[in-house]
Amino acid sequence: MERVDCVGALVYDEEHRLLVVRRAHDPGRGLWSIPGGRVEPGEDDRTAVAREVAEETGLTVEVGNLVGEVERPGQRGQLYVIRDYEATAVGGTLTPGDDATDARFVTRSEIAVLPTTTLLVSTLEQWNALPG
Numbered sequence: 062m063e064r065v066d067c068v069g070a071l072v073y074d075e076e077h078r079l080l081v082v083r084r085a086h087d088p089g090r091g092l093w094s095i096p097g098g099r100v101e102p103g104e105d106d107r108t109a110v111a112r113e114v115a116e117e118t119g120l121t122v123e124v125g126n127l128v129g130e131v132e133r134p135g136q137r138g139q140l141y142v143i144r145d146y147e148a149t150a151v152g153g154t155l156t157p158g159d160d161a162t163d164a165r166f167v168t169r170s171e172i173a174v175l176p177t178t179t180l181l182v183s184t185l186e187q188w189n190a191l192p193g
Contacts (some may be wrong), residue, residue, distance in 0.1 A: 062140050068109045069097030069145040071128055072120070078166035078192030079185075080150075080176070082117050085162045088136065094178040095145065098160065110146050118164045119156035122148035129188045133179070145188075168192050
């Protein structure tokens with residue numbers, strides 16, 4: 062089974078709303094998730110988090126602590142190992158790009174009704190990481 066290392070970013074604004082993006086491509090096209098993607102060869106996790114957030118949202122972030130790790134099976138037999146990190150926006154302008162058709166900060170009630178990627182909300186709930 063091919064292992065694919067991925068990262069995600071939990072970025073909150075001053076109102077403790079969570080940054081989410083609408084996926085432009087499969088897997089999960091049209092669904093909302095946190096910014097993230099594959100760790101490229103030669104990258105460490107924190108570098109990958111910062112790159113993915115910049116590509117998908119236009120924001121510059123400082124990457125903090127690991128929040129949690131999940132494994133998800135891929136459609137072609139891969140195993141996606143996804144490590145999600147806290148991150149703080151320190152610059153840039155929120156603009157969707159790359160693999161995102163939209164990007165916004167959402168509240169707990171807003172994320173509850175958005176069409177999100179598989180297990181996103183329940184995983185964030187387990188980690189006590191839902192927006193305020």
